[in-house]
Amino acid sequence: MDKGLLAYLYIPLFTAVVIPFLPKSKPKLADLFANATLLAGLANLAWLCLRPSVIASGFISVPGNGLSLLLVGLIYLVALCVTFFSANYLPEAMPNRGAYYSLLMVSVAAMCGIVTTSDFFTLYVFIEVLAVTSFALITVDETLGGVEGALKYFLLTFPASALIMAGISILLLTLGSLSYESLRTAMSSGLPAGPVTFGVALMMLGFLIKSGVAPFHTWTPDAYQGAYAPVSAHLGGIVTKISGVYAVLKTATLMNFFDGRAQGLSSGIMFLGMLSIAVGALAALRQKDFKRMLAFSSISQVGYIVLAAGLGTPLAVIGAIFHLFNHATFKTVLFLNSASVERSAGTTDMTKLGGLEHSMPWTSWTSVIALLSTAGVPPLSGFWSKLLIILALWESGFKTYAVLALLFSIVTLAYFMMMQKKVFFGKKPAEAGAAPEVSPQLLAPAVLMSAIIVAAGLLFPYFYSYVRMAAERIIL
Amino acid sequence: MTSHNLLFMLAVLSAVWAVMARKLLTSAIMLALVSVFASLILFDFNAPWAAVFELSVCAGLITVLFIAGVSLVRAEAERNPEGRAVFQALPLALAIFAIAAWYYVPAFFAGVSDWKLMAAPGGTIGSALWDVRRPDLLGQIVMLAAGVFVIKSIFPKKRPAAAEERTTK
């Protein structure tokens, strides 16, 4: 484990344990505690890596491998948006309010565990913790949709865990140890890589199921659509990215895909990545529900990261890390906005919505920023990450994949434009009621995240130097 | 046929029975039997600590949990029984799979076992758990905390009057 970052795990866990002991007469205290914990963590992280002197020196002095630190920051950022949103969104008399915040905090702790560990079995344990907390979060409101989403999540994610475990036992057999380092050493030594690759392939399959890559994506739309509104932002923004995509990316960097060993596994992963880009984008085109469309878009965007991870060249890894970051920011904005729309207009069915632009200008314009970033329109951050991924594909000779990735990026723009037109622009249907703008507290997280999207796009050189430092540290 | 292979075979057979059983209660008990055989296999591998854990927790606690769950839904399950044909097809499917797998799987894993890397001998279960796998213990603690909060969130307290009753798992 990365000892320096363990505090980011302990403190949310401590908060989670404290929350049930808060006085029952003041339910708002739980909100306050959760928000304060995450905010303090973020402030600490900002001090660590955003001081002018650190930025000027090219982030050399950042502790640990830069990727863990970046992801811990991302986890805290998304979780802070979600808790701040929840604090103003949850009904006053919610019976399990304390447990909801405790679960959120435990899931933050588990995600920090995932990104700081350097051992496959510990990774597995924390992924299980995350799965358990997230399906309880999906069903936190008392609706049948939540239970259904949670069940589908449950019944796909735990067989995937068994696959991961089978892979781990093969690694135990062939490596004698389960640390990341031993895998890296084995892959860079001259020995034939067959059995190790078999074990890693089993694990990889489990991680891919958990990240909702096609053809294992069937649980994703149901879980996201059925989940309680702020929870779908948490789930879509960060949880599946950390529990699945991060693990895929990390394992891919350990396998040294780019030097041509484990060629079959590498091209298999790239194929699945491309498949889910296509499946997600094409399915998103014909969705009627706002949240469900976002879920399919998420599948498609995850495909880009997996495609880059499967390629595994340094440039692709940089692109993948950057896209992971961007995906978390824009998907959080979009899911939080869908929650705002649900609160204000009472539905997320796009056939019943329309013309919200005038009554909800802030929600509308933050959505525009997020969706332009998703579709890769310059100078927003999503443009740079997609550019890096497509460049890396082109450079390594995967020209078909590069062209297809570019094409589906245009499809992304098409379905989001359709969504924007149906929900925010256009004419209001006669039967729709008044939909006033939600309160400023509910808007604040989306506005903050949109600001980060714009800033990450405009300050790309700084971001690039950080991500490059991180990629160099994890590849070498 | 060694007793070792016999135990594995019995585990597979009771798993088949657990999946096929008409009554949910039988399924739960057969699952406990799978656990018992798994535990005996662990003893046979000379892994007593894991075996004791398996026997007490999986064969004991998990079975109790399953029987509690079964008793809740039994009436409903008996009102709407599932089609039996797919379950009765299991022995056939398993036989086909077993015969097909016989030609590939053992040979494949014999190939894998050629690449084994022998570990350094020594160490106790205490040092393995506490020194080598300490992050896992942290993971276990987080897992147990998660379990408590999951139960707490799924069964919220309805009345404020019950607020002083401590939630137990």
Place this chain on the structure above:
Amino acid sequence: MSAFSLDWYFITLLIFVGLYGMLVSRSIIRQLIGLEIVSKAAMLAVISAGALTSNLMLAQALIITMIVVEVVVVAAGLALLVKAHRLSGSADIWKLDSLKG
């Protein structure tokens, strides 16, 4: 034929049985039972790998952690079952089909 490859043959069969049970059944309890069978198989895989490489202590430490994980997962799954039952009066997953698309 070595004992090890025969062990893994049976482990493969166990995984097949468990996944078959999960695929064909509609009842949440039966699916959980299938899941349990699969995770038993994974556990036996770990101990078999540990025994072959005389790494039993590490394998046992892993199994003890796995058992703790498994208990929480099963408890959570059954809690979910109770919740589904309370909300819909049914433990049949195909009757829950409010989400379409």
